[in-house]
Amino acid sequence: MSLDKGQISSDLDKALLAIASTNDLDSLKQIKIDYIGDKSALAKANQSLASLDPGQRAEFGKLIGSARSEVNQAFELKSAQLSKQRDSQVLLTEKVDVTLPGRRTLKGGLHPLTILTNEISDLFIGLGYNVAEGPELESEWLNFDALNIPADHPARTMQDTFFIQPLEAKLVLRTHTSPVQIRTMLEQNPPIYVICPGKTYRADELDATHTPVFHQVEGLVVDEDITMADLKGTLDYFAKSIFGNEVTTRLRPSFFPFTEPSAEVDVFFNGRWIEWGGCGMVNEKVLATCGVDTKKYSGFAFGMGLERTLIVKYGITDMHDIVEGDIRFTQSFGVGKK
Ligand code: PHE
Numbered sequence: 284m285s286l287d288k289g290q291i292s293s294d295l296d297k298a299l300l301a302i303a304s305t306n307d308l309d310s311l312k313q314i315k316i317d318y319i320g321d322k323s324a325l326a327k328a329n330q331s332l333a334s335l336d337p338g339q340r341a342e343f344g345k346l347i348g349s350a351r352s353e354v355n356q357a358f359e360l361k362s363a364q365l366s367k368q369r370d371s372q373v374l375l376t377e378k379v380d381v382t383l384p385g386r387r388t389l390k391g392g393l394h395p396l397t398i399l400t401n402e403i404s405d406l407f408i409g410l411g412y413n414v415a416e417g418p419e420l421e422s423e424w425l426n427f428d429a430l431n432i433p434a435d436h437p438a439r440t441m442q443d444t445f446f447i448q449p450l451e452a453k454l455v456l457r458t459h460t461s462p463v464q465i466r467t468m469l470e471q472n473p474p475i476y477v478i479c480p481g482k483t484y485r486a487d488e489l490d491a492t493h494t495p496v497f498h499q500v501e502g503l504v505v506d507e508d509i510t511m512a513d514l515k516g517t518l519d520y521f522a523k524s525i526f527g528n529e530v531t532t533r534l535r536p537s538f539f540p541f542t543e544p545s546a547e548v549d550v551f552f553n554g555r556w557i558e559w560g561g562c563g564m565v566n567e568k569v570l571a572t573c574g575v576d577t578k579k580y581s582g583f584a585f586g587m588g589l590e591r592t593l594i595v596k597y598g599i600t601d602m603h604d605i606v607e608g609d610i611r612f613t614q615s616f617g618v619g620k621k
Contacts (some may be wrong), residue, residue, distance in 0.1 A: 284326060286313055286331060286332075286335065286339075286343050286347075286393045288346065289329075290324075291325070291343075291346055291347060291350055292350070293352040293354060294325050294328070294350070295325070295326040296356065297318070297324075298318035298319075298323075298354045298357075298621055299354065299357055300438050300511070301314050301317070301318055301596060302314055302318070302354070302357045302358055302361050302434070303357070304360075304364035305361070305364065306365070308362070308365050308369060310363060311358070311361060311362060311479040311506070315358060316356070318354060319351075319354060319355065319356075319358060321547060322414070325347060325350055325351050325354065326351075327328065328343075328347050329347050329351065329612075330347075331552035332344055332347065332558045332616070349402060369524070369543045372547065377436060380554060382501070389610065392613065392614075392616075393616075394608065394616075395593055395597075395605070395613060395616040396590070396593065396605065398496055398498070398615035398616060399525075399589055399592060399593060400480045400498070400589065401618055402524075403478065403480060403500050403521075403523070403525070404478065404479065405586065406524050407450065407476075407502070407521075410475040410476070410520075411476055412477055412502075413476065413477050413478075413480050414477070414478055414479070414480070415463050415466070415467050415477040415478070415479045416463065416479065416480075416481060417460070417462055417463035417466050417479065417481065418457075419456060419481070419482050419483075419484070420447065420454055420455075420457075420597070421454070421455055421456070421457040421462050422454060422455075422462075423453040423454065423455050423464050423494065424453065425462035425466065426444075426455050426457050426458060426459075426461075426462045427439060427455075428535070429462070429465040429572050429573070430461050430464075430465065430540060430541040430569060431540040431541050431566055431568050431569055431570065431572075432540045432541070436540065437456075442458040442459065442485055443458075443485045443486035443487065444456075444485070444486065445484050445485075445486055445495075447504055451462045455484055456483075457481075457484065458482050458483060458484065458485055459478045459499055459501070459586060460481050460483060460500065460501035460586060461541060461586060462502055463477075463479035463481070463501055463503075464479070464501060464503045464541075464565075464569075464584055465572075467479070467575035468503075468505065468570070468574075469574070472579045473505040473506055473507075473575060473579075473582075474504075474505065474507075475503060475504065475505040475506070475582070476503075476504050476505040476506070477502070477503050478500055478502050478503075479500065479501040479502075480498065480500040480501075481498065481499065481500075482496060482497070482498055483497055483498065483499050484497075485497070489601055489602065489603070490602065491600070491601045491603070491607060492523070492602055493602065494590065494602050494605070494606050496588035496606075497588060497589070497590050498539070498579070498588070498590060499586050499587060499588055500586070500587050500589060501564050501584065501585070501586045502517070502521075502583075502584060502586070503565070503583075503584045503587045504517070504582050504583050504584075505565065505570070505575060505580050505581070505582035505583065506580060506581075506582070507579060507580060507581075508581070509564075509580075509581045509582050509583055510564075510581070511534075513583060514544050514563075514564070514585065515532070515534065515584075517585075518534075518548055518584060518585060519531065519532050520603060521558060522536055522548075522559070525596065526550055526552050526595070526596055527552075528551050530551055530552050531550070531551045532548055532549065532551075533548075533551070533556065534546035534547070534548060534557075534562070535547045535549060536548075537561065537563075539561055539563055539575075540566065541563075541565065541566050541569050541584070542562065542563025542564055542565060542583075542584055543563065543564060543566045543567070544562075544563055544564060545561065546561070546562050546563055547560075547561060547562075548560045548561070548562050548585065548587075550594075550595070552595060553576075553598075556574065557595050559586035559587055559592070559595065560585055560586055560588065560591075561586050561589065562583065562584065562585035562586070563581050563583065563584065563585075563587065564581060564582065565581070565582035565583060565584050570582065590602065590605050593605060607615055
């Protein structure tokens with residue numbers, strides 16, 4: 284490459300003009316690349332000095348050197364000027380008003396179902412019960428067979444079951460908390476006093492009154508001389524603790540394969556009878572399956588839906604409110620307060 288004074292002076296002019304005519308820092312950055320960077324015309328001219336003979340090298344060296352320093356100076360000046368402008372702009376637009384009130388972040392809190400589960404657990408722990416848990420993915424045997432619901436029994440169709448593939452594995456999403464009764468009786472000898480709160484599943488569409496994933500609390504007592512009167516007394520105490528001292532319970536004859544006799548539990552709340560759950564004396568067949576000596580021991584069991592309990596207690600009209608976790612709903616139960 285040969286060097287030419289006219290070219291150097293025109294490169295210099297172009298660079299100075301570009302710097303002079305820019306008004307923002309972003310384009311100034313690009314100008315630095317184009318007119319000062321390694322690939323700029325003046326940098327390239329500088330690189331080609333090496334190929335000149337010594338006499339010319341000194342002359343062109345000076346010329347290019349002073350052109351480059353002129354461009355650099357103009358750049359630094361412009362850069363300082365534009366940065367100053369930007370800073371004063373930022374001070375104006377990003378002024379902090381220290382007199383504004385602070386922003387409060389909402390504290391997390393417990394879902395009403397969790398609050399209710401804790402309340403019920405505390406209540407029964409106070410009566411000497413233990414809290415038992417079992418898996419939500421349950422064997423068909425524990426969810427049905429051991430509870431005296433054989434495969435061909437119409438009672439199986441009472442509960443719309445989510446079966447899990449492969450079907451040969453015989454696993455279901457538990458349709459109730461009653462399999463935890465079986466697990467408990469297989470693991471422990473009487474006396475047994477447990478409650479089992481937990482998630483349960485049935486193939487229902489989510490609507491105002493149904494949800495495919497819901498919660499139950501199961502109670503199981505197996506001891507000597509346990510009668511229906513113990514069951515009734517326990518349910519009364521349970522109902523009063525949850526709904527208030529003025530409520531009473533009533534048992535209506537019903538059918539569950541795992542209890543005999545069986546009953547529906549109603550509570551008299553806000554001036555009317557409301558269906559609350561199921562209960563009964565543990566069927567001797569179920570006790571025998573679990574190796575309990577039925578001559579010595581008898582037992583009772585009950586099971587309540589927790590969503591249903593909330594709906595009744597608080598007059599909730601739409602299941603979506605419980606399921607969807609909208610903070611405006613949960614707040615009314617003490618989110619952020621507890
Ligand atoms: N497991 C029953 C259900 O989900 C409820 C129940 C539990 C009934 C215990 C009686 C005794 O429908």
